[in-house]
Amino acid sequence: MTTQTTRLALLQMHVEAGNPDENFRRLTEMLEEAVNTEDKPDLIMFPEMWNTGYALEQIGDLADTNGERTKALLSAFSRKHGVQIIGGSIAEGRQDGVYNTIYVFDDKGNVQADYSKIHLFRLMDEEKHLQAGDKIGRFTAGDTDAGMMICYDIRFPELARKLALSGTKALFVPAQWPNPRLHHWRTLLLARAIENQMFVIACNRCGTSGTSTFFGHSMVIDPWGEIIAEAGEEETILRAEIDMSLVDQVRRKIPVFEDRRPALYES
Numbered sequence: 020m021t022t023q024t025t026r027l028a029l030l031q032m033h034v035e036a037g038n039p040d041e042n043f044r045r046l047t048e049m050l051e052e053a054v055n056t057e058d059k060p061d062l063i064m065f066p067e068m069w070n071t072g073y074a075l076e077q078i079g080d081l082a083d084t085n086g087e088r089t090k091a092l093l094s095a096f097s098r099k100h101g102v103q104i105i106g107g108s109i110a111e112g113r114q115d116g117v118y119n120t121i122y123v124f125d126d127k128g129n130v131q132a133d134y135s136k137i138h139l140f141r142l143m144d145e146e147k148h149l150q151a152g153d154k155i156g157r158f159t160a161g162d163t164d165a166g167m168m169i170c171y172d173i174r175f176p177e178l179a180r181k182l183a184l185s186g187t188k189a190l191f192v193p194a195q196w197p198n199p200r201l202h203h204w205r206t207l208l209l210a211r212a213i214e215n216q217m218f219v220i221a222c223n224r225c226g227t228s229g230t231s232t233f234f235g236h237s238m239v240i241d242p243w244g245e246i247i248a249e250a251g252e253e254e255t256i257l258r259a260e261i262d263m264s265l266v267d268q269v270r271r272k273i274p275v276f277e278d279r280r281p282a283l284y285e286s
């Protein structure tokens with residue numbers, strides 16, 4: 020049996036709301052630390068809105084115009100180190116407003132894909148300040164079909180199922196998920212992995228912004244629902260090695276996708 024091993028590094032960073040310069044500085048430091056090891060990662064990911072945090076009142080001024088600053092940093096880094104980057108998400112300024120956008124870079128520094136969060140989270144006032152994306156997020160992680168969702172998106176199982184039905188074997192999720200909903204975070208991530216028999220790789224932020232505290236607990240979950248790695252609440256780099264061929268093994272063992280009866284429940 021052939022294995023398809025991928026080494027992951029998730030940068031569970033503290034994000035300083037309203038201070039892109041500090042967040043760029045800290046991210047750069049953590050990126051260097053992530054690759055400064057004998058087991059260099061194949062793929063690096065970081066949290067949602069890592070450039071600005073939820074400084075939503077000033078987001079129009081703080082957002083990265085067309086993602087240019089982010090693209091310059093991450094493109095050069097991925098090319099220099101030959102590593103694929105799922106660039107967390109950033110507040111990205113466009114002509115018609117600010118989007119919450121992931122850029123994916125291949126290991127040669129090219130922008131491979133992008134995805135803007137499609138479900139805006141009203142409990143954190145996103146709908147008042149951000150624009151929603153209008154397409155779903157797919158890319159290739161190494162040789163594996165992958166999907167991306169951002170934070171609140173994981174509450175929508177139909178989105179994860181659509182990705183799985185179109186070939187996704189690994190789902191990547193940057194987040195800024197605060198207390199007190201750790202139980203929701205862990206349960207929803209585990210459910211998306213088990214029901215879709217795919218890897219779920221999720222990177223949350225940690226630390227405090229105003230009255231919100233973020234619990235970290237970035238996670239790597241395999242298609243059987245086993246937790247391969249889970250961070251605590253502190254700033255850290257969570258490393259894990261996964262074998263993508265496990266997806267096909269699990270799907271053969273319990274053939275959920277062959278057993279579906281869509282005619283009865285999809286209209």
Ligand SMILES: NC(=O)CCC(=O)C(=O)O
Nearest residue numbers: 140170171195196197200
């Ligand atoms: N940034 C977010 O989308 C947070 C989502 C969240 O906290 C939730 O409970 O859902």
